[in-house]
Amino acid sequence: MSRPDAEQWERWCAMLEQGCSRAAREGRQVLVSLALPCEPFDALTQVATAEAHGLPYALLESREPDRVLLGVGRGSELLCEHGASLSGLSLRWRQWQVGALQEGVSGPLLMGGARFDAAAPRHSHWGEFPSAVMTLYPLQWLQAPDGCCLLLQAWVAADCDVEALLNRQQTLFDLLGRPASTVEAFAEPVGTDQPSVPAAQWQAAVGEAVQCIRRGELHKVVLARHVLRRHSAPIAVAPLLRRLRKRNPSAHLFAIRRGQSCFLGATPERLAHLQGGVVSTHALAGTTARGADEASDGRLGQALMASAKEREEHDLVVRSIRQGLERLGASVQAADAPELRRLPTLQHLSTPIEAELGLQTGVLDVIEQLHPTPAVAGAGLGQALAFIRQHEGLDRGWYAGPVGWMNGQAEGDFVVALRSVLVQGADAYLYAGCGVVADSLPEHEYQETCLKLSGMFNALQVGHEVAPV
Missing domain, CATH: 3.60.120.10 (Anthranilate synthase)
Incomplete structure (x- = not known):
């Protein structure tokens, strides 16, 4: 899967630093995103690699319209538990975008989902899935009939360590560049x-x-x-x-x-x-x-x-x-x-x-x-x-x-x-x-x-x- 070149990384670094400065001035976190054109990709190949390296991800391949979205990595989350409304998450997402810094062919996006019934009794095997969550993945790919793009995304505070954030994203690219096993067999x-x-x-x-x-x-x-x-x-x-x-x-x-x-x-x-x-x-x-x-x-x-x-x-x-x-x-x-x-x-x-x-x-x-x-x-x-x-x-x-x-x-x-x-x-x-x-x-x-x-x-x-x- 293609990754940003040196000039694009430099631009992304500058945007993150600008976001930190804005966060310091305004006393709140700032949403930063950079969308870059990329080559078409096979999302399931990337899923296999993410699975091999224990990375969190979300995939949706939808039909009519045909669209593939894949988010990878540990990102910031809009979270609600025990009866909080989905429309409340929508309001918080709009608040995130006040003063956001974004460039490129697409703005930022979230992926996630919700329980069937937030008020129902819970069993331990669903313990890692909250009532509702929408995640801002640090690496987000979007593929549609009219083209493909890679989104670099972050929700930064004034004290954000930009170098550490960039290193984490570079590491994700390194891991996703290592092909996973192609064994198709299932255990009995x-x-x-x-x-x-x-x-x-x-x-x-x-x-x-x-x-x-x-x-x-x-x-x-x-x-x-x-x-x-x-x-x-x-x-x-x-x-x-x-x-x-x-x-x-x-x-x-x-x-x-x-x-x-x-x-x-x-x-x-x-x-x-x-x-x-x-x-x-x-x-x-x-x-x-x-x-x-x-x-x-x-x-x-x-x-x-x-x-x-x-x-x-x-x-x-x-x-x-x-x-x-x-x-x-x-x-x-x-x-x-x-x-x-x-x-x-x-x-x-x-x-x-x-x-x-x-x-x-x-x-x-x-x-x-x-x-x-x-x-x-x-x-x-x-x-x-x-x-x-x-x-x-x-x-x-x-x-x-x-x-x-x-x-x-x-x-x-x-x-x-x-x-x-x-x-x-x-x-x-x-x-x-x-x-x-x-x-x-x-x-x-x-x-x-x-x-x-x-x-x-x-x-x-x-x-x-x-x-x-």
Whole structure:
């Protein structure tokens, strides 16, 4: 991966020193960024190298628009815990930019994400992922169809040791320039898979949800589960991401490494893309399997389109997204009817939605209005979350939460972290969920989660397909 030349480093050093001087005069820290054109890069090669050297990073490969973002290194963070709002992070980000020093083809940007439910009980395996965090990575790459750039970024105080900061960034470049192993093999599973709750208990929770819905206490609730699978050696993250990219090239690929944990996935669902005051999103709810051949695949898709249960579940999501955007004063346009979104093992109902917002509304303000949608939580949000906390029996952590990026204009792109796995060394926590409505059948919902889990299980498997438990 290309690195700055001597003249560019000299310019960056001068900007940092200027930032320190400004911080001393104004009595506060100063945001400094320099964007430099760079050559196209393979982000997963850099992920492999970052993994080999134990470096924190965040990756997002998004589709429509196609864009790759990769941030590497320990950076300054906007952090919130225990109920603090995402829009509060957006406000603090705007404050960071007052008096900022920036040059080049792009301004500074942050990458990060948030828990599905900041108020839910927490388990130790999610300990390295806070309620919400947006990180200013010291090295940040952006690749889009119209070009690539490298961002050098820092949040400096008056007493910042500029030489030490430069040395740390140089060291990052040195480490990223050392190729990592290209071994693609995965370690074999060991022991018995451990579900978050036994199958019978999970199906009983679905049955209880159905009864609550029929009594009018709930309208819809989404229940998830995880399966912990242990392996004989640490899981290779970069090869896993390559497999996920190859299996579903239309998915949004993401990975966030914090400490000993990496949360990654290939999700079909975008939460919100904001650019130039226009929000693009889609409702994705209603699921069936792919067929063994074209004819059966078509029949399954048409049955999904014709299913009153699945259409009701889907329409709830469309209405919720529309209402959330309208609360922000947006003019919303949504397709009259859903279309089929076909993935390697599943097909979904999908409705594109677009809205026009004022330029003063940031992407995190949009996320706060939309998350969690009925597709991942339920309808009647308060009651649905209460039911999930009481009956689901797991900590979702960042599963089904928002993951993405935000730039200096508070524009950005966030996806919903589905079809995902939390990797901790040789351990893999795989997550899946499904929507429960009045006529849901517990055994059918359980099989839907099995189908959703199968994609990640198969991506982790060596040489053959397996069915999850």
